[in-house]
Amino acid sequence: MELLPTIWFIAIGLLWIGYLLLEGFDLGVGMHMLVSGRTEGQRRVMLNTIGPVWDGNEVWLLTAGAATFAAFPFWYASLFSTLYIPLVLVLLGLIFRAVGIEYRGKGNSQRWLTFWTWAIGLGSFVTAFGIGAALALTTTGLPLDENGNRVGGPFVWLTPYAVLGGLAVIGFCLVHAAVFLGLKTDGSVRERSRGFVVRVAPFALLPIVVWVLAIQFTSGTIVTWAIVVVAVLAVVFGYVNARRGREGLAFIGIAAFLFAGCASIFAAVYPVVLPSTIDHAFDLTISNAASGDYTLTVMTWVTAFGLPLVLLYQGYTYWVFRKRLTETHLPEPHPVEPAVVR
């Protein structure tokens, strides 16, 4: 039993779940600004539900990446270099989205607003697709040789599994964000979001369900199947409550669905972190991809100290900004004119 690498496998799984849970609705809100927002007022309400928290949420991605580098450098190196093209697109998406969120409200012209709405929306779609593809591929495999290097060209990653994973995360983000918007807003955005969940959720969540089941059919155990059952119950619970307009319970349902769904995937692939589709002898596992015990011990202490604090103060932020937003809460945008005598 390799205790430390196992702990770190679980830790990285939790970091990814934390990321999808939190930035999942940030990305989905960005998509909904394009998909569901009809008026400038609605788009602003949507954007401001994530305003105080999105940047802190994005750090989960940065930390998941860095923790993978620290704990499983061979996993990090093989995955990131093989997925070069999709990760460039993720980076471009994240850049446009981040800058868009901060800069959109700092101009008034219609062109300015429209440009940044598209930057945020498309940036969110591209990011979600790329992250989903990467996560799906690290659970289903990439063509790696005995050194963990890619065999094949820059687009060898573009498989049905990559597309499935990309669509899975996009679909999840859209539903998750609609539940979130229903919980965090009032008025027309709340109504539209509830309608979206009721009408679209059964279809939008299909790809993620297919991904979960595909993993189970290849490497599932009795335990992981049990977790899948929990995931299914959670999503049904969430959906039923969304229909009844119980937004808090709906959010708990979809969050539990994500948690259990991801847990079933991670538990099923353990101890492999990145399978090779060429030969399973080349699989990267928690044993051959991990850092030494000393490094993992140091990182365990850092995480045991740091992560509970993060949960505490991020939780506090959500509590401070717990009120539902409506268009009447938003200050009028005002033009910024040079302070000069004309």
Next chain:
Amino acid sequence: MLEPTAEKGTTVDPLEIARWQFGITTVYHFWMVPLTLGLGPVVAIFQTLWVRTGNPQYLRMTKFWGKLYLINFIMGVATGIVQEFQFGMAWSEYSRFVGDVFGAPLAMEGLLAFFFESTFLGLWIFGWDRLPKKLHLAALWIGVAGSIVSAFFIIVANSWMQHPVGVELVDGRPVLVDIFAVLTNNTALTAYSHTIFGALGVGAAFLIGIGWYHLWQRRKDGIDTVDASGRVVVGENLAVPGRDRADHGVWIKSLRIGAVVAILGFGGVALTGDLQAKLMFDQQPMKMAAAEAACQDGTSFSILAIGDVGAKDCSQVVGVLEVPGLLSFLAHGDFTTDIKGVNTLVPEYQAKYGTTTADGTTVNYVPVMAVTYWGFRLMIGFGALAAFAAVVALWLTRKGTVPRSKWIMRLALLGILAPFAANSAGWIFTEMGRQPFVVAPNPNPSGVDGVFMFTASAVSSTATAGELLFSLISLTLVYGALMVVEVTLLVKFVRGGIAGVMPPEDTPADDDTDVLAFAY
């Protein structure tokens, strides 16, 4: 610098593209970072003064400089994540080699610093009127502290590449055995303090230049005048939003505080730079020889050299102006110890680290001397220029306003660029001066001398020129466009002055309507 091999001579070498990409994205990222590091504490001090004194001038200063801080901050965030991903994407061999030690400070940065920074700045941005005043102030301080701690972990990671400590070689790969040695690496402690002082200089130049512009604009618009005795008569023009009497104090205080911060910052930069140089003569003698374009052993510091300092055989470098003994003083504190030149060092390096890389390419141990020689001098030159400008600014504004000269105002604005240039030049020097190593060997008697890696061996072996060109071109274009957007927004909010960040009709939100103090 690596010679392109004969086979690769006709095509684009992925290594060169990956290096250009890392250089461009890092230098760019490090335009936003020092401004964030330098402006953050200043904004936090302004808000502290406001909370403690209740003087609305300090509130205005907090809001104005805070707005510029955030416009810039987001660009640092957006470009920072590229850096972390890039190691795995383009430098996977490097990531495998150093993973046991290099990933840890990056993960610590996320868990112990960047989470604080991002979460608490979010609280600060949206927390006006919503959090109790002192808690709101604390949020800013925690966010700013997060950014300063974040810089520490990143410099720790970088310094390990300059001076690898705390590891043992196991099967040819460094394995971490002492995290405290990595965190207290003397290279890191000096580089970190040097970086923080340099960043304060960047923030301060912002305060000086922009404060200057507003004081000049007030004089140009006839709001402030100077009487016969040379004293400023502060006026107001209520037709222009924001131009009341208190507005004058906002700018003169910002400017003069900026000048003091700049002088302190550059003093710190000089002291820590001297410590860094002394370490570097020990740890990376070739880098310092290249900084001097010093081919022969000697004691002189070159102020100016002509000829092709990049020439490989050193034959064309002609020292024009040299200060005897100064180089020895910089390195060892005396005036007579010879400092080894390139011609002495190359055989030493060849004997220790071989003449070829693993794939048989000949190693050239001499960094690009044109870059190191001029990078070193531009860093010092621009830094000194900015420090001198701060002293002049303090003197010229001693009576409470700025001269009417449009040209001096333009110089003050242009002066904002000087510390940025000094920062970039310094980093380009120190990173290019480390070549051909990505992880430089540690030749100290106590060091693990076998831990080193050539840059040529670090690049992802699978990365194709096409992939790298795609990312290099797309990132460069996007970065270029966003630079235009950021500067445009900064200029807009600078010209808008106080009214732009605190509209006059902005009354405290009453509880019935509960309008947010700030929203995107």
